[in-house]
Amino acid sequence: MNYHWNWHIFAQQVQGGSETYADWLAAGLGWTLACALCAWLIALALGTLAGALRTTGNRVLAGAGATWVELFRNVPLLVQMFLWFFVVPELLPRELSLWVKQDMPAKEFVTATLCLGLFTSARIAEQVRAGIQALPRGQREAALALGLTTLQCYSHILLPRALRIIIAPLTSEFMNTFKNSSVAFAIGLMELTFQARQMQEDSEQGIETYLAVTLLYFLCAIIANRAMALIEARTRVPGTPG
Amino acid sequence: MISICGVSKWYGPTRVLDDCSTEVAKGDVVVVCGPSGSGKSTLIKCVNGLEAVQRGEVIVDGVVVTAPKTDLNRLRARVGMVFQHFELFPHLSVADNLTLGQIKVLGRSRDEAIARGLKMLDRVGLAAHRDKFPAQLSGGQQQRVAIARALSMDPVCMLFDEPTSALDPEMISEVLDVMVALAEEGMTMMCVTHEMGFARRVADRVIFMDQGRIVEDCAKESFFGAPRSERAQQFLAKILQH
Numbered sequence: 510m511n512y513h514w515n516w517h518i519f520a521q522q523v524q525g526g527s528e529t530y531a532d533w534l535a536a537g538l539g540w541t542l543a544c545a546l547c548a549w550l551i552a553l554a555l556g557t558l559a560g561a562l563r564t565t566g567n568r569v570l571a572g573a574g575a576t577w578v579e580l581f582r583n584v585p586l587l588v589q590m591f592l593w594f595f596v597v598p599e600l601l602p603r604e605l606s607l608w609v610k611q612d613m614p615a616k617e618f619v620t621a622t623l624c625l626g627l628f629t630s631a632r633i634a635e636q637v638r639a640g641i642q643a644l645p646r647g648q649r650e651a652a653l654a655l656g657l658t659t660l661q662c663y664s665h666i667l668l669p670r671a672l673r674i675i676i677a678p679l680t681s682e683f684m685n686t687f688k689n690s691s692v693a694f695a696i697g698l699m700e701l702t703f704q705a706r707q708m709q710e711d712s713e714q715g716i717e718t719y720l721a722v723t724l725l726y727f728l729c730a731i732i733a734n735r736a737m738a739l740i741e742a743r744t745r746v747p748g749t750p751g
Numbered sequence: 752m753i754s755i756c757g758v759s760k761w762y763g764p765t766r767v768l769d770d771c772s773t774e775v776a777k778g779d780v781v782v783v784c785g786p787s788g789s790g791k792s793t794l795i796k797c798v799n800g801l802e803a804v805q806r807g808e809v810i811v812d813g814v815v816v817t818a819p820k821t822d823l824n825r826l827r828a829r830v831g832m833v834f835q836h837f838e839l840f841p842h843l844s845v846a847d848n849l850t851l852g853q854i855k856v857l858g859r860s861r862d863e864a865i866a867r868g869l870k871m872l873d874r875v876g877l878a879a880h881r882d883k884f885p886a887q888l889s890g891g892q893q894q895r896v897a898i899a900r901a902l903s904m905d906p907v908c909m910l911f912d913e914p915t916s917a918l919d920p921e922m923i924s925e926v927l928d929v930m931v932a933l934a935e936e937g938m939t940m941m942c943v944t945h946e947m948g949f950a951r952r953v954a955d956r957v958i959f960m961d962q963g964r965i966v967e968d969c970a971k972e973s974f975f976g977a978p979r980s981e982r983a984q985q986f987l988a989k990i991l992q993h
Contacts, residue, residue: 650801651838655852655904656828665851669842746842748886 518714519721530708530718537704538725544622544700545687545729551626552686556633557672561663563634564641574634581631586624586692593624594696621693621700629686636678640671673744680737684730691726701725752777752908752939753798758807758817760793760963767793768804769963775908780940782950782971785960786986791943792835794960795910798941799823799830812907828856831901835913837893839885845872845896846881849903857904864903871899875929891922898929908939915946945990951975959983 519531555577562574581589594617598609613619644667652662672679694703705722709715753775760768768790775781783791796802797809800816800823809816814826839848849868853859859867872878875895877888885893894914901909911930915923927949934940934953944950950957950971957974959967959982967974967983978984 645836645838647834647836647838648840650796651832651834651840653824654799654801654827654830654832655900656824656826656856657852658824661855665855666840670840673842746886747884749841749884 512716514717515714516717518712518717521712523708524711530712533704533708534701534721534725537699537701538729540618540698540700541687541690541702541729544618544625544693544698545690547622548625548629548690549683549686551623552629552633552682554630555627556630557637557668559630559634560637561641561668563638564667565659574638578631578634581627582635586628586689587695589624589628590621590692590696593620617693617696617698621690621696621698625686625690625693629682629689632682632685633679636675636682637668637671640675641667643674644670673746676737676741676744680734680741683733683737687729687733688726752779752812753941754808754810755794755797756808756810758794758797758804758809760797760802760804760806767963768797771807771960771963771965773958773965773968775939775941777939778937779955780934780938780942780953781956781958782954783941783943783958783960784945784947784950784986785966789960790963791960792912795912795941795943798910799827799832801832824856828852828904829907831904831906831909833894833897833901833909833911833914835916837885837890837897837917839893839897839900841885843884844881845877845883845885845888848885848896849900852900852904867905868899868903871902872896874902875899876925889922890918891925894918894922894926895929898926898933902933908941909933911940911942911944913943913945915944947975947987947991959986961986 519534520529522529523533559574559577562570563578565571584592598606601609609616648666648670649662652666653659657665690700691702693700694706697703701722705718709718712718755771755773758768758771759766771790771794773781783795785791793802797804798811798816800821804817807817811826811830815821816823816826840851843851846865846868849872850861850864853864853867854861869878869881872881875898877892877895877899880888880892880896885896888896914930915926918926923946927946930940930942930949931953942949954971956969957967957971958965959974959978959980961982966980967978969979974983978987
């Protein structure tokens, strides 16, 4: 292999600028973290809601939850990014459409985060539904028999139990959110993958660039994994196998 | 106190309750027995509206349970219920199991709820276990906590749905002792159970059900002396021969 290795490339200045390539990757990592964490919060909130709705036994609510899930899990994430970025703004009322296209601050970030959050929420919804359905039916009856409302039954009994049950698949989903955020480069969010492509073209040191980016994604996923393991340990119910 | 009037219920084409009528006067203990699938549990769950009925009327302490406008949560807060599989909330400590309903439904302060809950816990002989979690207790202890949880709400009557069916033989008596004491204090109780010793000791009346119908509804003396129906005679002969 006739490749000129240069591990010092990260400390070197970019062409025609004062910052280093490491600065580029650091900025990219920042957007990746911001996008993934915000998307995760959206996904957790909406996914829990949609998943819970599917278990209420009310046909309209269950139908709404099911529609939500099918809408966001049957279209590739990359296509969803393009839909939110290029199509949805065109469908908005004229004033709003103009504002979104021209004046909305951090347009790529907002679009990518919303898209990733909604996409992930559909997957979380299915896990939450499975978790609730895994609980004995008597738990709901016992909560209702005490006089708790359906909302209180979900918030105090069913969801705290279901979320503990599904923490393993939720951990994978949290890690996926970091990895899936790389798709946002396609609509121009200057996240890690976007910066890597830019650095590769600018420095012509593609191998070092992508090895570094691989390592950074790997670290993100591992840290996400460890964080969830910590939560799992902290929320473990005494007397149950851990 | 409890009045069940011409109640019928169908699951699809299957009739699970067939024109059931009975009364439980204040302070009375009524035992409901019968073969499995005879509708005992369904009938008792109609009393606090956990099961809806298609025909007939259920009235508890002057409140028409079956009326669409009835605030079921308010009614259920006044009707204690104990389940076959205990249905304690496993992610909550014993103390939290006892106080959740009091705080969220009755609006009691935390201190007040704890005081009331601990009094009931002491009554079932488990005061030392307040900080444990359900999984750390035996089945008999869990069921006693479940009784204490129901009593903490100061119910006007208590429903028991096969409270000893899931217990080992030696734990059955510790639960029955609590129920006998409750009956002797004058609590209005409706108990689905096959514990005929319990029925003999504290029941005022015995109801025998078969195929969704109330076949026998009489004072315990005449039930154990000479049940009128052949079906009840067969049933008694089977469960009393051992």
